Amino acid sequence: MSIQTIEDTKVKAFPAKPAEVIAFTAKARRRFDPLAIAGKLASTLVPPVIVIALMLVVWQVACSSPTSSLPPPSQVWNEAYDLIAHPFFDNGPQDIGLAWRVLISLQRVAIGFGLAAIVGVALGALVGQSIWAMRGLDPVFQILRTVPPLAWLPLSLAAFRDSSPSALFVIFITSIWPIIINTAVGVRNIPQDYRNVARILRLNPFEFFVKIMVPAAAPYIFTGLRIGIGLSWLAIVAAEMLTGGVGIGFFIWDAWNSSRLPDIIVALAYIGVTGFCLDRLVAGVGAFVTRGTTAK
């Protein structure tokens, strides 16, 4: 027992000193240190590179046999080389690079999601602020939000009689629910103190919305926006498959119809990377806008 106590005291005695050491390294890190930066970069980049390489190897081995139904990575590289190497080529109306197609899809998402963000935050603020609006609208929202994106498509095609606004509507209706619900929760969680400050200052509803409600609920709003942009990117691909046009979703459908499996695989990679970038973009904007908001 006594030995253990001595060891314990030793262990406890140490932490006092490393506190200074940490302070020094923090200062040292401010100076340009290529080794430290390279080391940090390697530690973030090496693991995913290894995993991807392993996956490619497994894929190659699994799909190499002549009877395989899916192409191996080497075949994808050879047959879809044009798509991979030249994302921005433009050879006429239906023969354009994948980056153009992604941009066209992104444009649709921007319009549909932008509308959803505006309407969603406004409706969410209403539901969060008014107990009667919540009682009336919340059950409707809870049911509608579970409807899958594509289930809206026939209805919107019938209503708009055109594929382009239908695709926009599908994006809108898919991404609006998490925005509404999160905004409502955020508004409901605004501390009573902030409301009291607003009442003493006699802020009018518009000033209250802009100066108190939106900043106070911003962390929730951005969570909703982030879920919403992910959903709208899911919906655009599905909607374009059915409505046609020149987006990335239609490209996949077109490639499937002409049995160009390597093209589909390249398009999938494009979609994944774009979705990831969108998510990071909204998260980054959210982190920038809400800095300081969560701290008490």
Added chain:
Amino acid sequence: MTAYLKLDHIDKSFARGGQVSEVLRDIRLTIDKGEFVSIIGHSGCGKSTLLNLIAGLTKVSAGAVLLENKEVDSPGPERAVVFQNHSLLPWLTVYENINLAVSKVFGRSKSKAERHDWIMRNLDLVQMAHARDKRPAEISGGMKQRVGIARALAMEPKILLLDEPFGALDALTRAHLQDAVMDIHSRLGSTTIIITHDVDEAVLLSDRIVMMTNGPAATIGEVLPVPLARPRRRIELASDRTFLRCREAVLKFLYERHRFVEAAE
């Protein structure tokens, strides 16, 4: 002469689920312009409710709050409140927090440069001009409360309402802020009502101490004048006979005649 602020037979009860609980009954009090009044009582006696009634944040059940003979039943910047937990908006800097109040209250009557000067003057008053670009999360609790006071003062209120403003602060910071409040009161002569449960604080700061009986249906038990000359210095007062007599009177009220009964909760 009519009173500056008059609390005229105020009752307040809250109804929740068919049950009505009477919090305040027949509150009668008049406060003169420039007077410093503290309201003291055990927790749960409705002190904060009373302050919220004066601020207009809660509506009276019966009776009226009259400020310069006009009834007030909604909140407004002429009755500025310093909240117990400062209630600064965390996404705004110190300067912006005060600017929110100043641009709302003086947006039409003062130019932009005048508003800036006014904000800086109020920050100077609480000695917080150095932290103008800091966010509330970056300053200490005492500093936040100073900014809260500056924000309230910047509204140029007819009455300054302080709701247990120093309750969450340590004793030394609290003493500093009490001195700051006394200094501001002597300079501006602002009519001030402070809610407190600290006997020394009440005696040190106020011209009159309003002592509340225990709830439910609490009312004003006694009003004690504090005939101490200003400026008051806490060290000299520590052995001052008037100070000690007032202190004893409040203590006797709170702990002999109206002892807090825990079981009543």
